[in-house]
Amino acid sequence: MKIEQLEFLIEVCRAGSINAASKKIFISQQSLNQSLRSLEDELGFTILNRTKKGVTLSEQGVIVYNAAQAIVARYGQMLDQLNASGLNPLDSLSGKLNIHLSPMISISLMPSVYVDYMHTHPKVQVYLQERYQDDIVAEVAQNPGDVGFVLIANSLRYFVDNIPQNVELKLLKSYPIYIAMSPRHPLAHQHHLSLTSIADYPFIIFETGGPKGEHALQNVVDLHILLSTNNYNMCRELLNEGNTMIYSFQPYIRRGIFNDCVHIPLNIKDITFQLYMVYNKKASEDEKRLRENFSATLENYL
The missing domain is CATH 1.10.10.10 (Winged helix-like DNA-binding domain superfamily/Winged helix DNA-binding domain)
Structure with missing residues (x-):
């Protein structure tokens, strides 16, 4: 409690x-x-x-x-x-923190993390913004005090390989990939899903691959991509029609995201979602302290 x-x-x-x-x-x-x-x-x-x-x-x-x-x-x-x-440890931290987030992290983990953090550090001004992963890196590269949290598949190597020299990635957590779908979907009663089984159905890309539509499995299976969007409500409406699928992961399941869906693990071990903290190497000591404290709070929920 x-x-x-x-x-x-x-x-x-x-x-x-x-x-x-x-x-x-x-x-x-x-x-x-x-x-x-x-x-x-x-x-x-x-x-x-x-x-x-x-x-x-x-x-x-x-x-x-x-x-x-x-x-x-x-x-x-x-x-x-x-x-x-004058002894309140909650007052020891103050300042402004701009946080840039992948939408999948924003809707699943961030509500609880934000409330917890603000209870502990009430004098810190926190600004949260949802962005695609490339935009998150660009913002952090330009603004040393900013921090980003990106969820991206390890199969998309271009992301890690193109990080600017003044930006660092810190891996916080790896998650196995799940697939979410309506209980009425033909595959909804499966315990695990194979790549070949999901290739026969339309797929929604929710934010994971960015505006270009890249996605976790693009190099291993030819999926029928119905839509690439960061509109959560649109995703829900399409999933409720019963024949589409979408990427999922464990925080979705714990937090009840797409709670009308079933979430089934994908039978593939070498491709995972990875959660990174993105930060600027030139941040000041005060800026480092702010981001590390926020990251520590986030890690309590991973």
């Missing part, structure tokens, strides 16, 4: 719906709902009764909500007391 989950619960109850609360606190409805589902799973009972008209508290949920208000209030008091004493 995390403070952010209790804060989310309070916001949802005050707003009357998950949708309204998500707009107020600037995270996706899917991420907010998944965080509350995780809290319910941890406690072992339903907190919120979800309907088309909004949400209401269950009988146990009333107890949790009342306790959440007390816990969050006490947490705030603790921070105030630390601030007054």
Whole structure:
């Protein structure tokens, strides 16, 4: 259980719906709902009764909500007391941090990471921007204080081979590739998918390959690419039609991204998604400290 989950619960109850609360606190409805589902799973009972008209508290949920208000209030008091004493470690970091993100990372990992980081470092001004991977590298190359987080397949060697001399890559995590599809898809009941099986169906490229449409498997299988886009809602609509596929990975599954889909591992081991931190070698010590602290928070969720 995390403070952010209790804060989310309070916001949802005050707003009357998950949708309204998500707009107020600037995270996706899917991420907010998944965080509350995780809290319910941890406690072992339903907190919120979800309907088309909004949400209401269950009988146990009333107890949790009342306790959440007390816990969050006490947490705030603790921070105030630390601030007054001058001993608050949360105040030790300040400044501005521009973060450039692959959309796949933005929708799956970043909501929780951002909330956690801002709780710990409330004096840091963080600006998040979704960009394609080549644009992320260009921004970091031009702005030493900026940092990027890129998700790209290791099969796309051009990305690593063309990094500017003043930019460094730090590998944070490798992920096996999954394929997501509607439960109505002809392959939805498979336990693993082969390259030959997915070649017969239309494929959506969501951001992974950038605006040129490059994608993880382009050098190993001839896929029918229906669309290359970074529009999440368009991807969902096409997937719901039942015959298309899209790349997926474990953070999608944990966070409930494309939660109407089934996510099936691809039976190929030598091609993976790799998450890199992209940073400028000429960053100042203060800028290094900001990016390393943010990266440490991110790594807690990988």
